[in-house]
Amino acid sequence: MFFTYLRRELAGRRRQTAIIAIGMALAIALVMIVNSVSTGVRDAQASVLESVYGVGTDLTVSQSPTPPAEGEAGGPRFEFGAEAGTTTDGSTEISQSRLSAGFGSSTFDDDALASVEGLDGVAAASATLSLMNTTFNGELPDFQQSTQGTDQPPADGEQPAAPPQGGFDGAGGSAFDVDSFTVLGLDPASAAVGPLSAVELADGRGLEASDNGETIAVLDAGYATSAELAVGDTIDVGGTEFEIVGTVSSTSADAATAANVYIPLDLAQSISGEEGMVSSISVQAESADGIEALQAEIEEALPDATVSTQSDLAASVSGSLASASSLISNLGLWVSLAVLVAAFLIAILFTIQGVTRRTREFGTLKAIGWSNGRIVGQVTGESLVQGLIGGAGGLVLGLAGIWAVNLIAPTIGGSAGSEVVAGGAGGREMVMQAGGPGGGFGDAVQSAASSAEVVLQAPVTVGVIVIAIGLAIAGGLVAGAFGGWRAARLRPAEALRSVA
C-alpha cells in the first residue's frame, strides 16, 4: 500500500514532483561540479607544488632575499677584454657563460642542513642550490680593423677612415643574444626528498650518489627537447662542459620539473662561487602530526630562515591557478550553497503546501484509523523519492557538467614561491639587439616562462557521488520532516471540519 500510494501520488502530482526534482537536481549538480572542480584545482596546486618542491616534502627552509649592497649588481655581469672572442671576416664573435644565484633568490650557509637533520622528528632532509645560467653571445664588427691608423686626423684631401665592415649585418652592426636556463644543484645521494622526488626518468639515468664532483647533468625532458639536447650531448654550465646522462619529466603529466638542468651540488657551489651555500632545504617529517612542532623547532634553530609548510606553500601558488582556487573556494562555494538552500526551501514549501492541500485526505485517513506515524512516513517517503529523483537527475547533470569541464580542459597557470626560481620547459630567454656601431642597446625584450601550465582536470570521485546521493536523501528527509510535522499536527476532526 505504501509504495502504491506513493507511486500514485507522485504520478498524480507530476508538476509538484517535477519542480521539486528539478530544483534539487540543479542544486546537486552545481555542488558536484564545484566540488569536483575544487578537487581539480587542489590537484593542480599539488602538481605545481610537487614539481617544485617534490613529493613527500613537508617543510621547506629558505631565506628571504636581501637587496644587493650598493655597487653590487643584481644580475650577472659579463666582462670581455680587448682580445676576447674570435675574429673572422671583419666580425668578432664573443661568448661567455655565467652561473649565479637566480634573481630574487637568496642563499644561506649549508651548515643549516646539518642543524635541520639533527632535529628530532626529521625523517629526511636535502639541500638544493637554485642557480641561473646565463650565456651571452654576440657578434660585433672588428673594431681593431676600423681604428688602425686613425690616431692622427686625416690630412687635407685625404679620405676619412672607412666605416667598420663586418658585424651581424655586414655593415658594422652588432647583435647579442642572452640565453638563460635554470640550474639546480642537489645532493645526488638524497634524491628521495626534494625536487627530484617528483620526477620520473624519461631517458638515460638519474643522478647517483657516486656522481658527486662529476661534471654530469640531468635535464628536464621538455627543456632538452626545446634546446635540442639529448643524452650523450654536453651542455655548458657556467663555462664548464657537463655531460648529459639523463632526462627527467614531472610525474604530473601537466607540469614541468623544478629546473631545466640538475647538477651535483658541490659543482654547482664551486662554479657559481657560492661555496658552502644553499638556497633551500626540503624536509620530510617523521609524522604528519609533528609538522607544526617541527616547523617551530626549525624556526628556533635557524632564526633567519623562512620555514614553510605545505599549506604555506599552497598559499604561495600564484597566477590564474590561485585565482581559480579563490573563485572556487569563495564564489563557487557560496553560489552552490545558496542554490542548495533555495532548492531545500522550495522542496520544503512545496511539501508543506502539498500537505495543506491534502488536509481532507489526511483527515480521512486518520478517521479510518491511520496512525500519525503512518501518515508522516507516507509524506516523508514521497519527499524522499522526490529528492532521489532530483538526486538522480542531479547526478546525471553533474557528471555531464564535469565531463564538459574535462572536455574543455581549461589550462591554468601557477607559479610557486619567490624563494625558488622554478624553471618551465622553455626556460628563461632574453634577447637584446644593438644597431649600428657605438649604438646603445635597444629595448630589452624579456620573456620569462617560470610558471607551470596545468590542465585542469575535474575528477569524479566517490566523494562527489556520495555528496550527490547524500544531498538528495538529506533534501528529501528535510522536506519530508517539515511536511510530516505539518501532517502530524492535523487533528482528524479539525482536518475534516476545515474542509466541511
Add this chain to the structure above:
Amino acid sequence: MYTLEHVSKTYSQSKRRVTALQDVSLTIPKGQLVAIQGPTGDGKSTLLQMLGALDRPSTGRIALGDAELSHLPDRKLAGIRAKEIGFVFQGFNLIPTLTALENVETALEPLGVPAEERRRRAAGALESVGLGDRGSHVPSELSGGQQQRVAIARALVKEPEVLLADEPTGNLDEQTRDDIMDLLEGLWRDRGLTLIVVTHDSAVAKRAERRLLIRNGAVTER
C-alpha cells in the same frame, strides 16, 4: 453500545467560545439505526465526531463498549477507529489518486492485513455495493452515487461494529439518495451494525428506528 454522560464540547473561535454540545447524555444500544437531525451549526457533526473517536469532549464521558473514548490516548483512539468504526462522509472523501479498489484497501492498511487478502477483501466489499467492475477506476471516473458506494465499501470492508454516516446523501439526487439508503439499510440489517446517520433530510430520517433532534447543542428524542 454507546454511553454518553453529560458530554459538552466548547471551541475557541477567534477569542469567542462556542458551545457545540451541551450536557448530552444518552445511550445507543448495539445494532440500532439512529438518525440525528437538526439545523446547520447546532452540533450534529460535533456529536458524530465524538461518537467516532475523532475528538474528545471538553467535559463528560463517552464510552463505546468498554472503551472510554473520552480518556484514551490518540494512538488507542486510532486503533479503535481502525477496527470498530466505519465512516461515510457527505463529500465521499476518497483519495483522488487511488483507484476504487485501492481506496477500499486503505481501510485495511492500519490493521496490517497482508496485501493479497487486502485486495481480495476490498474486491468483495466493492462487489457487495454493486461496483465489482469498477475497481480500477479512479474517483474522478465515477459518478457521485458510485463514489459514495466506494466510500461505503471502504467503511464496511473491515467489518466494523459501528457505521457513522455524516449526510451520506447530501450531495446526491433523490433516486441515488434512495439507492444509497437502501444499501445502508440492507447492510445494517444483514450485518447487525449500529448505524448512526446525521441528516437534514426527513425522508432519510424517517427510515431510522430512532430519531434524535439536536438544537443549540442539546439533544432530545423525537
